[in-house]
Amino acid sequence: MSGQKETQDMSRPYIHGRSKREAERLSDQADTLTRILHHDTRYPHGCRVLEAGCGVGAQTAILSAHSPGATITSVEISTESLRIARWRMRELHIKTVDLVNGDIFTLPFRESAFDHIFVCFVLEHLHNPRSALLKLRSLLKTGGTITIIEGDHGSTFFHPDSPFAQETIRTLVSLQAEKGGDACIGRRLYPLMKEAGFSDAAVSERMVYVDAGRPDLVEGFTRKTFIAMVEGVREEALARGQVSQTAWEKGIADLERTTEADGTFCYTFFKGTGTKG
Numbered sequence: 304m305s306g307q308k309e310t311q312d313m314s315r316p317y318i319h320g321r322s323k324r325e326a327e328r329l330s331d332q333a334d335t336l337t338r339i340l341h342h343d344t345r346y347p348h349g350c351r352v353l354e355a356g357c358g359v360g361a362q363t364a365i366l367s368a369h370s371p372g373a374t375i376t377s378v379e380i381s382t383e384s385l386r387i388a389r390w391r392m393r394e395l396h397i398k399t400v401d402l403v404n405g406d407i408f409t410l411p412f413r414e415s416a417f418d419h420i421f422v423c424f425v426l427e428h429l430h431n432p433r434s435a436l437l438k439l440r441s442l443l444k445t446g447g448t449i450t451i452i453e454g455d456h457g458s459t460f461f462h463p464d465s466p467f468a469q470e471t472i473r474t475l476v477s478l479q480a481e482k483g484g485d486a487c488i489g490r491r492l493y494p495l496m497k498e499a500g501f502s503d504a505a506v507s508e509r510m511v512y513v514d515a516g517r518p519d520l521v522e523g524f525t526r527k528t529f530i531a532m533v534e535g536v537r538e539e540a541l542a543r544g545q546v547s548q549t550a551w552e553k554g555i556a557d558l559e560r561t562t563e564a565d566g567t568f569c570y571t572f573f574k575g576t577g578t579k580g
Contacts, residue, residue, distance in 0.1 A: 501577030
């Protein structure tokens, strides 16, 4: 683990907050989506990997398990999230990860220091994701690769459909936009990567489809990941008058309705890869 001095926690706005419940949600999300998002995320023995924005270490644990021979440096701006990530690495007896407190725009690494870079659920929270990718590209060696995973809340659809449920989702998207983020950034991955100068850019869709025949996804994704994420902005949404309390509660109830025996839920993630030419 890194003994590097921690910088002050100057975290950029994180719409979901940094509560214990949010840390649990991130863990549920990572565990549930491992097969869908990470079955093809593998790094060779001896390579140097930078994980930019590791949060509470939920994705970090998966990276380490899939690439035990790689050396991983995971950077996080929030000291509280980093504390949880360090605890997680100790609990899992992971010793190949170096956890560093730092800002993605001012990382303390020399140019071309890494063979691969991994970014997951980070760009959506940044005011200028293109600048972040340009900075990260400078840290890659020539021929090195980047992997980026982002969601897109605009890809959500479900049965039974509900205007109230759709409104709660739009409220989350709107609040994130006010903070300078983009909850629908998944559809922008390809142009962002091309603008940042990555060659061989390719994006694949990773749709999560849920029905009663997939109870692990009903619980792990629809309830514990997506609905929990939306519920996390309840207080701010109501305080700002973005939606009435009655409409909000109806929207959440209708999202829960999709988890019943005749309900379905769909959401699409996007995974981009590129090379520094």
